[in-house]
Amino acid sequence: MPAADAARLAAILEDRTADISAAWLDRVVAELQGRTTRAEAQREQAEILDALVDGLKAGGERVDAPAFDALRGLLAELSAARARLGFTPRETAVGVFALKEGLYAVAGEGDAADVADLTALLRLVDDLGLFTFESFAAARESIISEQAEQLLELSTPVVKLWEGVVAVPLVGTLDSARTQVVMEKLLQTLVETGSEHAIIDITGVPAVDTQVAQHLLKTVVAARLMGAECTISGIRPQIAQTIVALGIEFGDIRTKATLADALVAALRSNGAARTPAAVLGV
Amino acid sequence: MDTVPILKLGSTLLVSIQVDLSDQTALQLQEDLAERITQTGARGVLIDISGLEIVDSFIGRMLSSIAGISRVLDATTVVVGMRPAVAITMVELGLSLDGVRTALDVEKGLRMLQPEDSEAPEALLLGLAAAEPE
Amino acid sequence: MTADPATSQRLAITTDGDVVRVRQAVRGLAQGARLSLVDQTKLVTAASELARNTLVYGGGGEAVLSVEADGRRTGVRVEFRDDGPGIPDLDLAMTDGWTSGGGLGLGLSGARRLVEHFEIDTGPGRGTRVVIASWSR
Numbered sequence: 001m002p003a004a005d006a007a008r009l010a011a012i013l014e015d016r017t018a019d020i021s022a023a024w025l026d027r028v029v030a031e032l033q034g035r036t037t038r039a040e041a042q043r044e045q046a047e048i049l050d051a052l053v054d055g056l057k058a059g060g061e062r063v064d065a066p067a068f069d070a071l072r073g074l075l076a077e078l079s080a081a082r083a084r085l086g087f088t089p090r091e092t093a094v095g096v097f098a099l100k101e102g103l104y105a106v107a108g109e110g111d112a113a114d115v116a117d118l119t120a121l122l123r124l125v126d127d128l129g130l131f132t133f134e135s136f137a138a139a140r141e142s143i144i145s146e147q148a149e150q151l152l153e154l155s156t157p158v159v160k161l162w163e164g165v166v167a168v169p170l171v172g173t174l175d176s177a178r179t180q181v182v183m184e185k186l187l188q189t190l191v192e193t194g195s196e197h198a199i200i201d202i203t204g205v206p207a208v209d210t211q212v213a214q215h216l217l218k219t220v221v222a223a224r225l226m227g228a229e230c231t232i233s234g235i236r237p238q239i240a241q242t243i244v245a246l247g248i249e250f251g252d253i254r255t256k257a258t259l260a261d262a263l264v265a266a267l268r269s270n271g272a273a274r275t276p277a278a279v280l281g282v
Numbered sequence: 283m284d285t286v287p288i289l290k291l292g293s294t295l296l297v298s299i300q301v302d303l304s305d306q307t308a309l310q311l312q313e314d315l316a317e318r319i320t321q322t323g324a325r326g327v328l329i330d331i332s333g334l335e336i337v338d339s340f341i342g343r344m345l346s347s348i349a350g351i352s353r354v355l356d357a358t359t360v361v362v363g364m365r366p367a368v369a370i371t372m373v374e375l376g377l378s379l380d381g382v383r384t385a386l387d388v389e390k391g392l393r394m395l396q397p398e399d400s401e402a403p404e405a406l407l408l409g410l411a412a413a414e415p416e
Numbered sequence: 417m418t419a420d421p422a423t424s425q426r427l428a429i430t431t432d433g434d435v436v437r438v439r440q441a442v443r444g445l446a447q448g449a450r451l452s453l454v455d456q457t458k459l460v461t462a463a464s465e466l467a468r469n470t471l472v473y474g475g476g477g478e479a480v481l482s483v484e485a486d487g488r489r490t491g492v493r494v495e496f497r498d499d500g501p502g503i504p505d506l507d508l509a510m511t512d513g514w515t516s517g518g519g520l521g522l523g524l525s526g527a528r529r530l531v532e533h534f535e536i537d538t539g540p541g542r543g544t545r546v547v548i549a550s551w552s553r
Contacts, residue, residue, distance in 0.1 A: 180454075183370065184366060184367075184370065184453075184454055187366035187369060187370070188366050190366070190386065191365070191366060191386065194386055194387060194390070195386075196386060196390065218370070218373045218374070221373045221378075222366070222369035222370050222372070222373045223369070224384070225364055225369040225372055225373065225378075225379060225384060226364045226366065226369045226384060226386060227361075227362065227364070227383075227384035227385035227386045227390065227391075228386060302436050302439065302440060303436075304432045304433055304435065304436045305432050305435065305468065306432045335443065335457065335460065336439065336457055336460050336461045336464060337461075338461050338464040338465055338468075339465060339523060339526065340464075340468060365457075366454075367453045367454045367456070367457040368457060370454050370457070370458075371454070371457045371458045371461050371530065374458065374526075374529050374530055375461060375465075375526040375529065375530060376525075376526055376529075377526075
């Protein structure tokens with residue numbers, strides 16, 4: 001559609017603003033009962049309509065036209081805000097799709113000459129609705145990846161067990177990415193606390209694959225390069241079998257049955273002077 | 283070319299690498315250290331690499347060589363302050379620093395070099411450090 | 417993968433000090449591209465190994481550094497080029513512990529393990545071209 005048409009579409013929207021907005025608003029308020037106020041919906045709508053009219057006046061024909069930059073920015077912002085507030089995709093997109101209600105209302109009483117224009121407008125609204133869906137999905141995706149990252153941090157707490165001894169109790173399935181995060185965090189904590197002993201407790205880990213076992217090994221070797229000793233505790237029988245079956249060389253890596261055993265061993269090698277007798281049971 | 287200063291503290295030589303080491307500078311340091319060990323009769327060499335952003339195969343080999351040379355000259359080498367990211371990278375690269383002893387920081391490194399003879403100056407220094415609450 | 421001329425940087429590798437300059441330039445770009453600290457360190461270490469190879473075995477050459485963008489991730493790409501003798505037996509050269517010089521033989525094989533992307537093009541008499549790249553997470 002040539003620029004002249006776009007201008008005509010803008011004119012339709014401007015001439016019939018009152019009718020279009022009323023039907024549009026009714027639909028949105030009905031759909032979003034309780035999730036948003038009428039005033040809020042009206043304000044959003046006015047912004048969208050303004051941006052749409054401006055875009056059309058600037059000669060915008062397709063949704064991806066530069067003339068619609070402001071409109072797309074507005075819709076992306078609205079979608080992201082709704083995704084964060086926990087709106088469903090339907091509740092998010094209805095704000096745009098309901099504009100069609102307004103157009104239908106106008107079409108019902110309009111003369112034949114407007115039909116082609118209205119069809120063009122409806123098509124544009126469909127595209128805008130799809131764009132809203134996409135923005136919503138992208139926003140959701142980024143929320144999910146943020147949360148996954150936070151969860152990863154939370155699920156790998158490095159704790160100081162004793163002066164000079166830090167431990168990370170691992171629970172759940174270990175994948176390569178998580179093991180790497182653990183490794184970095186553990187080594188960083190060694191430096192920050194000046195601890196010469198680290199314990200990786202894998203009591204809560206049901207299984208390991210070759211890659212994860214390799215990462216654990218690398219952590220131990222890296223700790224040693226830095227001048228600290230790292231013990232792995234709580235290896236389940238199945239994991240021991242896996243390690244041997246996979247032919248992974250555990251070499252001179254220190255292992256202990258339980259976290260408690262590992263702590264005692266670390267305290268012993270730290271020297272009796274800093275070790276309360278109670279812990280050693282002497 | 284940069285040179286890395288070597289400090290003498292009692293019977294220990296202290297080296298803190300604060301520059302991005304070129305291969306030439308690394309080789310120079312290796313030579314300088316060998317000379318200073320014999321000159322001073324030092325029993326320990328402490329190399330602080332907390333300022334190093336990377337340890338590649340060349341620098342790794344330099345550290346191993348220094349440890350080997352000082353062993354021949356009856357001195358012990360301790361490398362301290364390796365950053366976690368550097369350690370992880372070295373493991374991935376396959377560098378193992380054979381024959382090099384390591385410690386987390388200068389204080390712990392000095393303790394490793396503490397001679398039996400407690401009259402030595404650094405033993406006194408360490409006594410002070412050890413007296414700090416841990 | 418192509419280098420964006422707007423952000424690409426060309427450094428000659430003809431002296432010992434140039435190897436250090438390549439390291440520093442790669443570090444700067446890796447920080448800018450928001451690589452994790454460990455990935456930065458790995459990339460810079462790999463660049464150091466390869467720059468040294470270019471100097472020692474390739475008889476000098478150049479490094480071309482660039483920042484790449486791929487949707488959500490940004491990356492750093494470094495290309496090393498020399499017109500040296502090339503590597504006759506690449507499989508052998510990529511083996512841990514193999515060295516034609518006095519090194520530890522970890523240069524090529526080690527560098528490959530440190531980066532996400534590694535490609536090498538070499539042959540007797542046609543020089544060596546190595547490309548490495550790593551991306552933000």
